[in-house]
Amino acid sequence: MLSSWINRWSRNWTTPGLLRDKGVVGMNRRNIGYISKYNDRRLYPLVDDKLQTKLLCQEHGLASPELIGTVTSQFEVRGVVDMVRESTGFVIKPAKGSGGKGILVIEHHDGEEYVKPSGVRINRADMERHVSNILSGLYSLGGSPDVALIEGLISFDQAFAEFTYEGVPDIRVIVFKGYPVMAMMRLSTSASDGKANLHQGAVGVGLDIGTGWAVRGVQYDRPQFAHPDTGHDIFSLKVPQWETLLVLASGCYEMTGLGYLGTDMVLDRRHGPMLLELNARPGLAIQMANGEGLRKRLELIERQPDGVPVAERVAFARKHFARSKEDVANVGMAPIAD
Amino acid sequence: MSRFAFYLLVSLLMLIGVGLTAYRHISFDVPWVPGAQQKVWDIEAQVTFTATGGPVKASLALPENQKGYSVLTENTASSGFGLSYLDDLPGRRAEWSIREAAGSQLLYYTVTMLESDNSTPAAIKRLPAPQEVSWERPYDTAAAQVIDQARAKSADSFTFARELIKQFDGQRQGENGRLLLTQFDRPDLMLRLLNEAGVSARLVSGLSLEDGRRRQNVSFWLQVFAETPENGQTVDLDSADAEDINTDWVLINPETGKQGEPDNLLLWEGRGAPMLEVEGGVNSRVSFSMIRHNEPAAVAVRNKLANDELLNFSIHSLPLEEQALFKTILLIPIGALVVVLLRVLVGLKTSGTFMPVLIALAFIQTSLITGLIGFLLIVATGLVIRSYLSRLNLLLVARVSVVIIMVIAIISIFSVLAYRFGLNAGLTITFFPMIILSWTVERMSILWEEEGPKEVLKQGGGSLLTAVLAYLAMNNPWVRHLTFNFLGLQLVLMAFILLLGNYTGYRLLELRRFKPLTED
Numbered sequence: 001m002l003s004s005w006i007n008r009w010s011r012n013w014t015t016p017g018l019l020r021d022k023g024v025v026g027m028n029r030r031n032i033g034y035i036s037k038y039n040d041r042r043l044y045p046l047v048d049d050k051l052q053t054k055l056l057c058q059e060h061g062l063a064s065p066e067l068i069g070t071v072t073s074q075f076e077v078r079g080v081v082d083m084v085r086e087s088t089g090f091v092i093k094p095a096k097g098s099g100g101k102g103i104l105v106i107e108h109h110d111g112e113e114y115v116k117p118s119g120v121r122i123n124r125a126d127m128e129r130h131v132s133n134i135l136s137g138l139y140s141l142g143g144s145p146d147v148a149l150i151e152g153l154i155s156f157d158q159a160f161a162e163f164t165y166e167g168v169p170d171i172r173v174i175v176f177k178g179y180p181v182m183a184m185m186r187l188s189t190s191a192s193d194g195k196a197n198l199h200q201g202a203v204g205v206g207l208d209i210g211t212g213w214a215v216r217g218v219q220y221d222r223p224q225f226a227h228p229d230t231g232h233d234i235f236s237l238k239v240p241q242w243e244t245l246l247v248l249a250s251g252c253y254e255m256t257g258l259g260y261l262g263t264d265m266v267l268d269r270r271h272g273p274m275l276l277e278l279n280a281r282p283g284l285a286i287q288m289a290n291g292e293g294l295r296k297r298l299e300l301i302e303r304q305p306d307g308v309p310v311a312e313r314v315a316f317a318r319k320h321f322a323r324s325k326e327d328v329a330n331v332g333m334a335p336i337a338d
Numbered sequence: 339m340s341r342f343a344f345y346l347l348v349s350l351l352m353l354i355g356v357g358l359t360a361y362r363h364i365s366f367d368v369p370w371v372p373g374a375q376q377k378v379w380d381i382e383a384q385v386t387f388t389a390t391g392g393p394v395k396a397s398l399a400l401p402e403n404q405k406g407y408s409v410l411t412e413n414t415a416s417s418g419f420g421l422s423y424l425d426d427l428p429g430r431r432a433e434w435s436i437r438e439a440a441g442s443q444l445l446y447y448t449v450t451m452l453e454s455d456n457s458t459p460a461a462i463k464r465l466p467a468p469q470e471v472s473w474e475r476p477y478d479t480a481a482a483q484v485i486d487q488a489r490a491k492s493a494d495s496f497t498f499a500r501e502l503i504k505q506f507d508g509q510r511q512g513e514n515g516r517l518l519l520t521q522f523d524r525p526d527l528m529l530r531l532l533n534e535a536g537v538s539a540r541l542v543s544g545l546s547l548e549d550g551r552r553r554q555n556v557s558f559w560l561q562v563f564a565e566t567p568e569n570g571q572t573v574d575l576d577s578a579d580a581e582d583i584n585t586d587w588v589l590i591n592p593e594t595g596k597q598g599e600p601d602n603l604l605l606w607e608g609r610g611a612p613m614l615e616v617e618g619g620v621n622s623r624v625s626f627s628m629i630r631h632n633e634p635a636a637v638a639v640r641n642k643l644a645n646d647e648l649l650n651f652s653i654h655s656l657p658l659e660e661q662a663l664f665k666t667i668l669l670i671p672i673g674a675l676v677v678v679l680l681r682v683l684v685g686l687k688t689s690g691t692f693m694p695v696l697i698a699l700a701f702i703q704t705s706l707i708t709g710l711i712g713f714l715l716i717v718a719t720g721l722v723i724r725s726y727l728s729r730l731n732l733l734l735v736a737r738v739s740v741v742i743i744m745v746i747a748i749i750s751i752f753s754v755l756a757y758r759f760g761l762n763a764g765l766t767i768t769f770f771p772m773i774i775l776s777w778t779v780e781r782m783s784i785l786w787e788e789e790g791p792k793e794v795l796k797q798g799g800g801s802l803l804t805a806v807l808a809y810l811a812m813n814n815p816w817v818r819h820l821t822f823n824f825l826g827l828q829l830v831l832m833a834f835i836l837l838l839g840n841y842t843g844y845r846l847l848e849l850r851r852f853k854p855l856t857e858d
Contacts, residue, residue, distance in 0.1 A: 016844050018856040026852075028682060029842040101788070136733055200789070222854060291855060 023293030030284060034298065038177070038259025039280050046256050047278035051095040051147055057275055060255045062248060064275045065091070065268075066152035074135055077128050080150070085111060089153030092127070094134040094146045100195060102139030104130050107153065117166075154274060157267040163205075163237055165189050165229040168266060170196055171207070171239060171273075173246065174282055174294070175261045178253035179304070179313045180246045181297045181321065183207040184289040185239065189219070190229050198285045203227060205234055206290030210322020212242030216291045245273040246314045252278060254310070297321055344840070351833035358826025368823045369632070371816060377453040378410070378631045379547055381604070382658035384446055385614060387622035389439035394419075394618035398447060399543070399607035400430040407451045407604055415446040429609035443619065448658060451604065466540045466563070466610055468533040477521055480514040485535045495537045496588055496597065499562045502531055503595030525558035525592040538563035540610030542589070547602045549630040550665045556606055556613060556626070559599070560590045627659040632819060666699065668821045671831045673698050673808040678838050680804050685845030688801040689781045696774045697801070698808035703769035706809060710802070712752070712767040713775075717798070719748050720779035721786065728787060742776040 019026070025034075046052050057064040068090055069083040084090050084106075092104040104127070106114045113121045131148045133139070140146040160169045167188030174182045184204050191201030198204050203224055206216045217224040217234035226233055239245065249263040252275070262282025265273050287293055300320060308316070362368050385398055400423070403409055414421055419434040434445055473481055484505050492498035506515045506524065518527055525541055532539040543556040564586035589599040599605075607613050616622040656664070673695035680686040688694055701709035723744055727737055749767055756764020778801075786794045811817055820827055844852075 012853055013849050014853045014856045016849065019844055019849070019852055022852075022855050024844075024848075024852050024855055026842075026844040026848045027685065028845065032840065032842050138733075218854070221851060287852070287855060293855065 019293070023295035023297075024287055025284060025294045025298070027284065029295075034176070034260040035281055039261075040257065043257050044280050047258065047261075047280050049095050050093065050097075050277055051149055053275075053278055054149065054151075056255050060251065062251050062255060062275055063271060063273060065154055068150040068152055070095075070150070071131055071135065071148040074132060077131050077135070080128060080131055081111070081124055083150060084109070087152055091151045091153055092131060092134070093149050093151070094139040095149055096140040096144070096146050097134075100197070102130075102134055105153065154266055155269040157240070157269050159240060159267070160185075160187075160237075162230050162232040163187050163227055163234070165227075167192075167196055167202075170276060171245065171265045171267070172282070172286060173249040173263050173265070174286060175249050175253055175263055176298055176301050177259050177304070177306070178250050178308070178310070179301045180209060180249050180317045181301060182286050182290055182292075182294055183209055183212075184286045185214075185237070187227060189227070191219075198283075198289075203234070204285055204289035205237060206286070206292075207239060208323045209246070210318045212239035212245075213323075214238065215323055216289060218285075218288050221285070221288050239267070241267065241272050243314065243318075246317070247310055248273050248275060250310045250313050250317075344836075348833045348836050351829045351836070355826040355829030355831075355833065358829070359824040360826075362824055362826065371819070376632075379407075379451045379453065379604075379628055380448065380631065380658050380661075381451060381545070381547075381626060381628045382446060382448045383624055383626055384444065384659065385622065385624045386442065386444055387616050387619035388442050389619045391438070391440040392618050393435070393437055394439045394443070394616070395433065395435045396443075396445060396614070396616045396619065396622070397424070397431050397433040398445075398624065399609075399611060399613050400432055400447070401449060401451065401604060401606045402430055402608065404605050404608065406453065406601075408454055410450040410452050412447065412449045414448070416444075419445065429607065429611055431611075439618070446657070466538055468536050468538060471530050471534045473534075477518060480517045481531060481534055484512075484514050484518070485531060489535065495539075495562055495564055496590075498535065498537060499528075499532060499539070499560060499590050500595045500597060502535075503528060503590065503592060507595065525560070528560055528592045532560070532562065538565065541592075542605055542610060543607040543613050544589075544599070544603045545606045545626055545628075546600070547604055547628055547630070549628070550662045552627045552659050552662045554626045554628070556624075558592060559603075559605075560592050561587055561608070561610070562590055563587045627657075627662050629658055629662050629665065631823075665818070665822050666702075668825075668828065669702075669812040669818065670695060670699070671828055672812050672817055672821060675831055675835060676808040676811050677804060678835050680800075680807070682838050682841055683846060685847035686800045686804060687797050688804050689778060689785070689797040690774075690801070693774055693778055694801050694804035695808055696771050697805040698812055700770045701805065701809040702813055704766035705763070706806070708763045708766055709770075709809075710806070712764070712770065713802070713805075715752060716745060716748050716767070716770065716775055717779055717782065720745055720775070721783055721794075724779055724783040725786075728783065738776055738780050741779050742772060745772050745776045745779065 046056060051070060054064055054067055056062075058067070068087055069080075071077060071080060080092075088109075089105075089107045091106070094102045097103070105117055106127075107117050108115055113123060114127055115121050134146055134148040137145045154168075156168060163169060163185075164187050169185055169187050171183060171185050173180045184206050186196040186198060187203040187205060188196050189201055189203055193200065196202050198218075201220060203217055203219045205214045206218075207213070208215050214235050214237040217226075219228065224234065245265060245267075248265060252261055252263050253259070256278065258278075258280055260280075260282070262279035264276045264279065266276055268274050284294075297320075304316070363370065381401075383398065385396060387396065396419075400412070401407070401409065414432060414434075416434055418439070419436045421435075422433050424431045424433055432447055484502065488498055488501040488505060492501045505512060506519065506527075511519075521527075522530065529539060529541050539560055539562045542559050542561045544559050545554065545556050548554075588597050589603075590597050614622055614624045674692065677688070677692060677695060681688070681691075697709075697713060700713075703709075704712060720741065724741060727740060732740070749770065749772065752767050753765055756762070756767070782794050782798060785797060
């Protein structure tokens with residue numbers, strides 16, 4: 001009885017040696033070896049403030065959702081209605097919000113009533129109160145006064161419709177010294193309440209850097225082969241316009257100067273990959289989604305010289321980090337290489 | 339900074355730390371382990387008063403050898419005052435005097451007491467005769483009735499005293515008792531009643547010895563004698579030539595009527611004389627700070643003398659009140675070390691990085707079980723009420739301020755409830771740092787809204803586990819002994835934490851998290 005319990009318990013644990021062989025990067029190594037070594041703290045505000053990120057994107061010509069306007073003081077709140085009059089759908093979000101808090105999505109409106117994706121209608125006063133709450137810091141870290149951003153609504157690529165429950169699937173690429181080293185897609189589920197946060201139960205799908213094909217799926221850190229709500233086979237997932245997306249992600253290195261960066265992107269039906277936001281402290285769950293440690297890839301990149309142009313970096317990464325065809329065949333799918 | 343400079347700094351810290359520690363062990367004979375040695379108490383009496391401008395005379399009662407304690411050394415500090423020790427009567431006293439003084443004055447008296455079982459108590463020279471007591475109407479009849487009732491239920495002086503005090507007990511308190519208490523202080527009243535009834539007794543002042551306490555006051559005790567002097571015997575207070583007498587006496591707590599003295603009670607003034615008398619000053623008061631050492635008595639004496647050396651730059655040369663404070667402060671790095679270990683090596687999530695250390699400090703005051711129950715009660719109640727606040731859409735600072743007031747209210751209510759139900763341990767709930775608790779409630783509440791109750795349990799559990807471990811480390815007598823006596827160890831701790839801050843290996847919990855990665 002006791003021995004079986006110990007047995008079951010020990011089956012959930014591994015040894016440092018095995019993890020090291022797999023090249024898994026732990027929290028301590030990420031913090032000391034990568035974040036504090038390659039990310040200058042002075043540059044953090046560029047990514048922690050979504051407004052600054054957005055302005056940088058416009059300056060560097062990186063694709064990101066259209067900025068309709070910003071609201072910086074309470075007396076401008078009444079102007080929001082005029083700002084959005086011409087746009088069909090739009091999103092209001094706090095510049096310094098975190099974890100998706102305080103984001104209001106409006107699909108369409110007639111100037112009086114505003115309709116959310118869930119079908120709920122709100123009126124002008126509700127919307128103005130939301131903006132006012134953002135300004136007073138209700139959603140920002142530490143409650144400091146904030147700025148509200150109004151962005152055009154992205155029309156999501158229908159390719160992913162069967163892979164998501166309510167929410168928006170986004171693609172996270174870790175960019176190290178400008179090279180895309182690992183990628184995953186986050187699919188919201190009913191367990192995650194439509195949010196794309198992995199620890200809340202979203203499915204993480206590792207993506208092959210070479211092709212954009214799915215390589216593995218995990219939910220709650222454990223393997224998952226189909227979307228838990230739609231039942232759709234995860235290995236049939238392939239991200240289109242993969243090259244464009246990698247180029248967009250890699251360009252963020254020059255834009256921010258941050259060496260170890262998490263880039264979050266979405267695919268727009270008409271405009272292709274668009275940068276949603278950046279993260280200077282990206283998590284380690286991407287290793288779980290890919291079934292592979294980051295360390296060997298990061299060490300290979302550390303040996304590469306500085307000053308390589310974006311296109312060459314992407315080509316280098318696609319060549320070196322691609323899964324072999326046998327590997328992909330192993331998991332039951334035989335994708336056609338593109 | 340290069341790796342080399344870093345390791346040089348770490349080894350330098352380590353070397354200095356170990357060196358200082360070894361030096362203190364070798365040259366001051368401070369032992370590595372507590373307990374084997376005799377217990378020595380350093381007690382500091384601090385007399386404060388406001389002088390009115392003229393000549394001032396301040397006289398303070400001094401402790402004597404007594405059952406369980408004997409005096410090792412004593413010191414005074416008082417700038418500009420003349421000092422003499424009066425040994426004659428009644429009891430020992432220190433008398434400070436000055437021709438002219440104005441404004442607030444501060445006098446120190448420090449005594450080192452050895453805790454020992456075979457000390458010889460100073461002899462009682464004379465039995466205090468019951469004093470004539472005069473009562474005003476209607477207190478005389480009330481007193482007479484109380485005395486009659488107690489006499490009816492008692493057999494001798496001791497039982498009489500106990501029964502008498504019971505008459506004033508919360509529940510049995512009669513009309514007479516209530517009336518008398520409106521006019522007199524309780525200890526004073528008991529003495530008057532005993533004297534009225536012809537029982538030999540006096541009020542003595544005792545100090546509860548507890549390690550690291552500051553600003554303590556003395557408590558009053560009734561010393562009741564078995565015998566009563568013959569009628570008509572004159573009352574001349576302990577004269578030096580009086581014969582020693584052998585008599586039975588007991589100490590009775592005037593509040594509860596319990597007989598016998600607690601183990602840690604030091605009778606500071608045992609002659610029925612006032613603790614402090616000040617002529618030429620107002621607002622006089624005396625308060626006590628104390629610290630316990632574990633060292634050979636000889637070492638204690640030597641260290642005391644070493645205090646006068648100019649070059650003795652150690653915490654142990656500070657006034658006792660500050661030393662007592664440092665006893666706790668020096669434990670905080672231990673708590674910090676526990677937090678670093680649990681976060682860097684184990685990967686435990688806590689709410690607020692060093693919050694658990696402050697909670698652990700509170701546990702030291704409240705004792706573990708009471709502390710845990712109190713903490714859970716406050717945070718749980720706080721969360722329930724806080725969930726209503728989130729509907730009000732308040733700004734952060736205002737919200738946390740409301741939570742602070744709420745936490746104070748919860749603590750007050752629980753204290754009152756605990757007292758009502760006779761749980762005195764519940765009163766220690768006030769030792770919790772309220773601002774920290776408020777932030778804990780706030781953080782947990784936000785966590786609940788954003789991540790759900792599971793994450794709250796995880797982080798709350800992590801914080802409590804860290805707090806308990808920090809408490810166990812900080813409350814360990816061995817750790818307390820080492821941190822207070824060997825300041826060099828703080829440098830060793832620092833070197834160790836610096837090294838931990840450099841650890842890039844896996845955390846214990848990551849071995850579980852990343853387990854699936856090693857499966858295929």
